[in-house]
Amino acid sequence: MDGTTDILIIGGGMAGLSAATALAATGQRIIVLDKGRGPGGRMAARRVEIAGQQVSFDHGAQYFTARDPAFRAAVAAWEAAGVAARWPAAGAEAWVGTPGMNACVKHMAAGLDVRWNMRAERLLRDGALWRVEMGEEVFTAATVLVAVPAEQAAVLLAEAAPDFAARAAAVASAPCWAVMAGFAAPLPLADTFRSDTGPISWAARNSAKPGRSGAETWVIHASPARSRELVDAPKDEAARILLADFFSANGATPATPVHLDAHRWLYAQPEARKGEGPLFDPDLRIGIAGDWLHSPRVEGAWLSGRAVAQALLQERLASTS
């Protein structure tokens, strides 16, 4: 399948879809390419069956806050659409996607031309156009935006836009092991657990988030330090070790899970940001977006996507006036 369009966006997470949403009103043709099987990016949700019941784990971002007025307005629209709800257990300002954390991204993608299972392998110039290669498949566009985690952006941009690639290469992201555990009975614990010092930085009763139902489920995140120690561990081993860490951190009697799995996020959250400097190069017609350009959060990703879209729109306005 080949495709030519006006704007290609590589990465359909919160940042890429925020940019696509902001640009959609211009009437330009926009195609978003994402290597994932479905919407979410790091706002992921995984469905599994436990004791004959379908349940969903939010194994990436746990909740988000909304402080910027424009982001607050977007969140209000998601709430009205039934894809976001407040989650007071995580704080007065905490929101989650409903029924899963990926619901907001899914909602945004529904109104856009997003192609899943599309991993951009190479990005290069083809005359006046950008060419994105994915094996046999090629997409071309006058303008391209790259909205992927910093480490992946550094690779993709190396030939295409060395200055942007250098900014991305200067950012290191912390890894995070996420454990997904299901239990036959509720654990006698509060719905959330946080620690800035121990091996477990966060844990939450996933099944207690708004809009969730079914078995007792928990998501447990290892701290960056513990995740680095276990970074090469097989996932079953990491899951067992971190579940033991969790019970020990809580001082709770260990319970045997009826479901236990783990996911390793190699680039969970950027530890430094490289927001300074332009997000869009009007000569090359290439832009960058992602949480690593703003702040390591859902809101930061949304704002960075909106910022690159605004830079592109301003340049368009300037070139036509």
Ligand SMILES: Cc1cc2nc3c(=O)[nH]c(=O)nc-3n(C[C@H](O)[C@H](O)[C@H](O)COP(=O)(O)OP(=O)(O)OC[C@H]3O[C@@H](n4cnc5c(N)ncnc54)[C@H](O)[C@@H]3O)c2cc1C
């Ligand atoms: C474990 C964990 C916990 C977190 N907790 C919180 C939290 O509590 N609160 C909070 O606000 N934030 C949290 N975050 C951070 C938040 O999830 C991110 O800041 C935000 O989702 C980043 O959005 P993004 O669009 O920049 O990147 P992503 O969501 O990573 O989106 C990038 C997209 O690009 C795609 N992609 C990558 N490479 C390619 C390629 N070559 N071709 C095509 N597609 C590609 C990916 O599939 C992905 O969908 C957490 C993240 C993790 C992993």
